[in-house]
Amino acid sequence: MTTTKKPFGLTARIIIGMTLGIAIGLLLQLLMGKSGDFTLNLGLFEFSFKAFFVDGIFEIGGQIFIASLKMLVVPLVFVSLICGTCSLQDTTKLGRIGGKAISLYMVTTAIAISFAMFMAFIFAPGEGVNMTTSTTFEAKEAPSLAQVFIQMFPTNPFAAFAQGNMLQVIIFALLFGIAIALSGEAGSRVAKMFEDLNVVIMRLVTILMNLAPYGVFCLLAKLFATMDFSVFLNIFAYFMVVFVVLIIHGTVTYSVLLKVLTGLNPLTFLKKMRDAMLFAFSTSSSNATIPVTMETATKKIGANNAISSFTVPLGATINMDGTAIMQGVATVFIAQVFNVDLSITDFLMVILTATLASIGTAGVPGVGLIMLAMVLEQVGLPVEGIALIIGVDRLLDMTRTAVNVTGDCMVTTVVAKSEGQLDESVFENENAGRKIEEIDFHHLKQ
Template identity: 75%
Template sequence: MSSDQSSNLTRRIVTAMVSGILLGALLQWLMPNGKDFVIPLGLFDFSLRAFLVDGIFEVVGKIFIASLQMLVVPLVFVSLICGTCSLKDTSKLGKIGGKAVGLYLITTAIAISFAMTLAMVISPGEGVNMAADTTFASREAPSLAQTIINMFPSNPFAAFAEGNMLQVIVFALLFGIAIALSGQAGERIAGIFEDLNVVIMRLVTILMNIAPYGVFCLLAGLFTDLSIETFGNLIVYFMVVFFALVIHGLLTYPILLKAFTGLNPIIFLKKMREAAIFAFSTSSSNATIPITLETATKKMGVKNSIASFTVPLGATINMDGTAIMQGVATVFIAQVFNQDLTLVDYLMVVLTATLASIGTAGVPGVGLIMLAMVLEQVGLPVEGIALIIGVDRLLDMTRTAVNVTGDSMVSLVVGKSEGQFESDTYHNLDAGKDIENIDFHHLKD
């Protein structure tokens, strides 16, 4: 998706969000407190609520939500396998791969833990008390030990059918590593999954293109029965996510860089500026890979042998910005629907979102599909996504900039630890200045 297409989709979704809210507010004025607006037409009475709210809005909205859920299993499974197949070099599967994957997962765990803590302290969804469509029966929380045991499937096909995403993730990781270690046979199978990944990404693009219609119907239906005061909670949610993203990008990464390498983090942030701006404009880590690679090698001095491995890998598995959104959104939706989460539930969210970040493709809109998975994992209503989807495109740009910043930070740490790093290039503020003159518009993800 080009930057122009991405901006157009953003405008369409924001327009749909505003239009849906305004129409919902108008319908609420016509039908306060859940009442109906009936127009007598002689032979029959026309019910505005039955035709619009319980008819068109509910049907289109639920189809859109079902479409998000439909993509969860194939997207995670295929993306994960494609990501682990990139570890085909056995030497990279060892020390370098371990360092990169470990750092990516650590930063993701830090991101979502901080985001959830911030959300629990600020409580952006407190006081809304919306009713979910589904009746939730109380359930006994499994122990942490049992949760870990349950991650490993005895029947992977049953895990696919039941949507048990932790088991799907574990099986996909093991299957992907087996493919990477299977020589020519593995390469042939990997090619099939790469083609499948292209097809699924196209399906995601199709879904995102019809997202404005789903957003319009979901929000129009919600705001028909939702007080306008609740919109203030959505603004608080937006600010919590945005604040967490800024803190993670401008504080967490520089602190980790200083701790692991001793390098000046101010220089790092200055040299990341152009790549971060491009990532912000495209909302796509994949589209930014060429720019991130040029930044890591020509501006920061990481050897290409390291950066060519860590940057594409990061675009696949490093989704700290998405994890922050998922953490805050989970707490927000739980508060909105007045659902209590146990400590094990919160740990499950951290674990699921951290592992799911490995399978989150670097294209716009996929984070919402992953959020549907996280919500289902802890028994929260997926329709809560309707509350945040309108502002998500605005946050998506920021979290993509955070993600590519993390890719470069990990590349620096791994490169310096392996002796594949040029200190003079890093400290030269004029290094790689020609990158700023690259024509970005021809790049696609």
């Protein structure tokens, strides 16, 4: 009797893809050297390693993978949130869930940036750094808090879908779901259609998850083939402070909150987060990781879809703990580089600004630098200092995105537990959700 069972689970395959990607990327960087390319003269033409591998295969494979994940975000959030809203018998419950989620997200962000600034002040990564006057950074204008709240409500929902504006999609989905719930028989028929759509979309998520090791390989191979390690070495102290704070916040802070608020085992939770964290690390995008995060929250952790369909996309939009940590350390770092003394008022202003700025921050790579510019301006620090940290921000962006999605699932678990919407038998089952990850592409009828 033959079996089609794969020798490795999804997590193992993703780790293999990551490891091979990093190794091949570093090998290519060694081959290309300072010139940034390695060519072979084959007579009629020259073969360029950079053009063929870095800008060709790896770029195409990585971007197709990212595009495929982003393709699912809007339909997944829209359909799942409608299903979740329709299942709520009491609309006041929706406000209670939202209040709990937003409060937890804001609290964890404030804890993150406060701890980050404390660590940066203790270890002083910016002392002794020689600032050059040629360093520049042109910051985009950050939206005001009033604009953020106004722009939460769509004037054209189809434009919100096309632009991937998650807050607007969430608002429209909530209103649409409430309207369905209040529409009697007609609403029931429409709700059934959305429930079927949700099953199909989640299966599509599973298909993409099985292709993830190849996408992860391409993304990391290109990143490590083109990374400027000389810049990385110059600000190693800054990098290490941010990295250590991210790890502590993602493991210790979330674990303590989970244990105190739910009594659940934090180690079980972190084990179940492995796939989502690996996806987030590879893509550097909370939004692109939403499909995997929702799959983890519902199928592996046991949160009801009525909760996760709201808290996960909301978290991808407003929960930026990792970004807040980067902003806290970077603010202290840049102040030390420019020999600017920050007062207690300045520290409090940074904490408040960064916490509020996380609302409406897009869950896409690199957006933290834009928000950092706003934070620096609030306390009178030169925005040009951001150019010092751009070189290592890509690596840190990967790590802080993994922290962000872990926070999304932690808050989802806490809210689900408080509402009696958490299946603890699923949470305690180590193999929960593993079966759905396996797809036999040779036999589509399953």
